[in-house]
Amino acid sequence: MNGDIYEGKFKNNHFGGFGIYKDSTGVTYEGEWLNNQKHGKGVEIWPDGTRYEGSFIEDKKQGIGKLKFKDGSEYYGQFANNDMEGDGIYDSMEFKYQGKWVANKMSGKGKTLWKTRNINYIGYYLEGKKHGLGKMAFPDGKIFVGFWSFGKRNGNGIEIDEKGGKSKGCWNNDEKTMEIKLSEQKNFEQIFAFLETLQYQTFS
Secondary structure: OOOOEEEEEEEOOEEEEEEEEEOOOOOEEEEEEEOOEEEEEEEEEOOOOOEEEEEEEOOEEEEEEEEEOOOOOEEEEEEEOOEEEEEEEEEOOOEEEEEEEEOOEEEEEEEEEEOOOOEEEEEEEEOOEEEEEEEEEOOOOOEEEEEEEOOEEEEEEEEEOOOOOEEEEEEEOOEEEEEEOHHHOOOOHHHHHHHHHHOOOOOO
16 A cells, blocks of 8 residues: 555445555554545544544545644634535634635624734634624724625725714725715614624624
8 A cells, every 4th residue: 555554344245334544655544444535433643643533434534623733823613625614614823703604705794803912803714814794892992893895895895983873974995085974974774783683692
């Protein structure tokens, strides 16, 4: 097997049951097998220290698992076809994210706390960037609620100051382009409804 080593149980002349496998690149798997494939609970460790512990189906990470990266950051949650997919929590020195994932990227509804900057965001993501409706709270007590496009504020939004005062406006690539009095602007119902749903949500 080109330098690969397997020690464990066999079933019908195939890897079957518990076994330990080390390939020629130094990747080690210890866990359950079925028909020569990783299948069931197991632990896979790469030479750089990256470590996955969790569920495998037909040789792929599938189901619930924990992936620890070489930099010390961790992901715990759902996997599909070897990808972080579904609900999951990613925790690093810089930030913590809890929410939806698609193809290893934050996509869907989630919340993020940037630890070193004390900034938090609750809202929607697409391909790893803030996209759609979202609320961001800053260390000075100010809050922005509104629309985002690929990581930047774009479209209508509401600024809330540290005393709770609100002002509406329009943003383009993170820059406020116009300011409108609260009583004169219409069609912000979606933003207000979103803000209402978030009023009891906090970060842990």
